[in-house]
Amino acid sequence: MKKRFEKKKVIITGGSGGIGRETAKQMLNEGAKVMITDIDKDALKEAEAEINSDDLYVYKADISDEKQVKEYAEKAKELFGHVDVFFNNAGIEGKVIPLEEYPMELFHKLIDINVKGTYYGLRYLWPLMKDKGGSVIITSSVAGLTGTPNVLPYVTSKHAIIGMMRSAALEGAQYKIRVNTINPSPVDNRMMRSLEDGFAPGQGQAAKENFEQSIPLGRYATNKEVANLALFLGSDDSEFITGTVNPVDGGMTA
Numbered sequence: 427m428k429k430r431f432e433k434k435k436v437i438i439t440g441g442s443g444g445i446g447r448e449t450a451k452q453m454l455n456e457g458a459k460v461m462i463t464d465i466d467k468d469a470l471k472e473a474e475a476e477i478n479s480d481d482l483y484v485y486k487a488d489i490s491d492e493k494q495v496k497e498y499a500e501k502a503k504e505l506f507g508h509v510d511v512f513f514n515n516a517g518i519e520g521k522v523i524p525l526e527e528y529p530m531e532l533f534h535k536l537i538d539i540n541v542k543g544t545y546y547g548l549r550y551l552w553p554l555m556k557d558k559g560g561s562v563i564i565t566s567s568v569a570g571l572t573g574t575p576n577v578l579p580y581v582t583s584k585h586a587i588i589g590m591m592r593s594a595a596l597e598g599a600q601y602k603i604r605v606n607t608i609n610p611s612p613v614d615n616r617m618m619r620s621l622e623d624g625f626a627p628g629q630g631q632a633a634k635e636n637f638e639q640s641i642p643l644g645r646y647a648t649n650k651e652v653a654n655l656a657l658f659l660g661s662d663d664s665e666f667i668t669g670t671v672n673p674v675d676g677g678m679t680a
């Protein structure tokens with residue numbers, strides 16, 4: 427099989443989580459050099475041991491801290507010089523709470539990570555992509571396309587970064603930087619276990635079945651299915667695709 431990431435240098439945020447880690451594995455398999463960053467030091471260590479590749483670099487950084495983002499961008503420059511693919515993926519789900527009761531502190535934290543953190547990464551890796559161009563993939567969600575009760579901050583953040591993607595795609599075209607979002611439906615991983623428990627405390631399985639009924643293909647996505655889309659958008663197979671929203675959602679938003 428053709429290796430689509432030969433000579434490509436990749437940065438993945440949230441790189442020790444479900445979607446990020448699977449994407450790192452697949453890109454490495456296809457020849458990339460990959461730096462994963464994450465706030466979770468233990469998960470980074472575990473990902474490093476599990477992936478076990480000389481072409482993998484790990485770096486602990488909190489994407490909501492501008493200084494730490496500058497530092498991981500510096501590290502990327504030192505390691506790679508140019509960056510070909512930036513998978514701007516880290517995010518948190520927050521909690522399932524009605525809007526008038528949602529803790530303000532958590533609202534701010536969520537926006538700091540999901541919106542400001544996504545922007546900081548874009549801003550500080552942009553100079554490393556401008557010279558030769560590349561692909562930025564931002565992880566939005568089906569929650570960026572429709573509303574859901576009781577998770578207003580999450581939904582707000584995932585809508586916001588679609589606007590960020592569209593503006594960046596228009597600015598990036600002159601530098602051959604493509605920018606797109608991926609928009610997964612519920613994915614069978616840690617984040618959904620947390621949300622299922624939030625929607626139906628102690629009855630996660632029932633909440634899951636409820637979600638599944640809203641997905642025409644009748645099940646959650648897998649990390650691998652989301653990674654497959656990230657690989658397509660990161661590779662030259664999608665070289666004329668920019669400024670787009672890409673559901674991987676079993677028909678959920680059809």
Ligand SMILES: NC(=O)c1ccc[n+]([C@@H]2O[C@H](COP(=O)([O-])OP(=O)(O)OC[C@H]3O[C@@H](n4cnc5c(N)ncnc54)[C@H](O)[C@@H]3O)[C@@H](O)[C@H]2O)c1
Nearest residue numbers: 440442443444445465466488489516517567610612613617
């Ligand atoms: N799981 C789903 O059902 C689903 C659906 C749609 C979109 N998404 C989005 O996919 C992305 C990846 O999530 P996932 O499904 O792999 O879940 P996950 O929780 O396994 O991964 C998220 C990763 O982001 C990291 N992270 C959190 N806050 C951070 C911070 N401040 N700085 C750096 N890293 C931080 C976490 O440590 C974790 O490793 C997120 O943006 C999420 O909102 C997930």
